[in-house]
Amino acid sequence: MIKKFFKNHSIHKNIVKYFDYIFLFNLPFFFITLMVFCLGMSTSYYVSENKLFYFNLSFNSYDFIFFAFLFLFLSLINVENQLKEIKDIKWEMVNGKYKQNLNHLYVCPNFISKEKVESILNSRLLLFISLPLIYLSWQTYIFLILHYIFNRLVNDNLNSLSSKYLKYFLNFNNLYLLYLSGSIYVMNYDISFHIYNYFLFFLAAIPIIIMSDIALCKKNDKTLSFSRKNITFNSAASLLMIIILFIISFKDSNPIFSHYSLIISPFYFFALFRSKDKDFYRAYNYPIMVMNVLISWTVYPILLVFQLFVYYFSKYYYWHRFNFHFPKFVIEENE
Numbered sequence: 001m002i003k004k005f006f007k008n009h010s011i012h013k014n015i016v017k018y019f020d021y022i023f024l025f026n027l028p029f030f031f032i033t034l035m036v037f038c039l040g041m042s043t044s045y046y047v048s049e050n051k052l053f054y055f056n057l058s059f060n061s062y063d064f065i066f067f068a069f070l071f072l073f074l075s076l077i078n079v080e081n082q083l084k085e086i087k088d089i090k091w092e093m094v095n096g097k098y099k100q101n102l103n104h105l106y107v108c109p110n111f112i113s114k115e116k117v118e119s120i121l122n123s124r125l126l127l128f129i130s131l132p133l134i135y136l137s138w139q140t141y142i143f144l145i146l147h148y149i150f151n152r153l154v155n156d157n158l159n160s161l162s163s164k165y166l167k168y169f170l171n172f173n174n175l176y177l178l179y180l181s182g183s184i185y186v187m188n189y190d191i192s193f194h195i196y197n198y199f200l201f202f203l204a205a206i207p208i209i210i211m212s213d214i215a216l217c218k219k220n221d222k223t224l225s226f227s228r229k230n231i232t233f234n235s236a237a238s239l240l241m242i243i244i245l246f247i248i249s250f251k252d253s254n255p256i257f258s259h260y261s262l263i264i265s266p267f268y269f270f271a272l273f274r275s276k277d278k279d280f281y282r283a284y285n286y287p288i289m290v291m292n293v294l295i296s297w298t299v300y301p302i303l304l305v306f307q308l309f310v311y312y313f314s315k316y317y318y319w320h321r322f323n324f325h326f327p328k329f330v331i332e333e334n335e
Contacts, residue, residue, distance in 0.1 A: 006316065023321075025079060030306075041300070043179075054298050069136070077126070083118065102324070147174065147178050179201055204291075207241050211280050
């Protein structure tokens with residue numbers, strides 16, 4: 001009865017209108033950005049003197065303030081990314097303005113004008129909001145700013161690149177700067193430590209980036225972007241990287257990466273040998289869910305509270321605002 005009320009009652013369509021500015025920050029994308037940052041934290045945590053302890057509940061006022069400003073910082077980056085994505089979409093215009101299209105899950109320009117967003121949320125505001133991070137953790141701040149700069153460079157130049165593999169590599173390095181920021185927030189180790197974890201993160205992240213590109217191209221009927229031979233090669237390379245990641249992390253007693261690679265390997269096996277559209281979707285969607293679960297259910301359970309809030313709040317908003325189930329981790333057999 002309660003579920004039916006939240007799902008079907010007409011009052012909710014009036015309520016969700018007041019959440020537009022919140023979802024302008026693209027809350028579901030925090031399943032990626034905050035996960036990557038916390039994965040970096042976990043990397044340093046497991047090699048510290050507390051590596052034998054699970055369920056780290058240490059979260060003081062200092063951490064709360066830091067993550068509050070980190071949330072705002074990453075939110076504004078999300079807004080910039082969405083504004084760039086909108087330019088690449090063939091969106092129907094009416095009298096010089098974007099026509100509402102609920103098939104595109106963008107708050108801007110569907111409900112908030114692009115001009116209004118650009119006038120309020122800009123790079124100057126982002127840099128101003130990030131200033132307290134200097135005091136809270138200046139080393140982390142350096143790499144967060146590098147992440148922001150690199151993100152802008154990628155957005156401005158990605159479409160001009162002809163090589164898909166170069167695009168994958170640039171997107172990976174953009175994520176790695178966020179991962180490195182989280183690692184340094186816990187503890188800064190020597191360069192060899194970071195080089196080693198760069199390699200591990202490469203093996204973990206590149207397969208997801210490749211699978212997401214294949215799935216997106218198939219969804220948008222851009223099958224010409226990938227020949228059958230290229231799809232097989234990319235799937236085989238992704239599966240091989242996952243296997244190598246498991247071997248290295250298992251020998252190194254790395255609980256996060258070893259469990260992660262073992263759990264997600266069947267999805268890449270199906271992507272290689274069955275190669276249905278849903279297999280590629282699962283091969284990038286499920287690993288994100290698995291990594292979030294591994295981090296929040298083992299190392300940082302407080303993260304689980306945020307994840308559950310974002311998940312159900314987002315489901316509520318997108319269902320009543322866009323008539324769409326999002327985010328959605330379970331992929332049905334008939335999809």
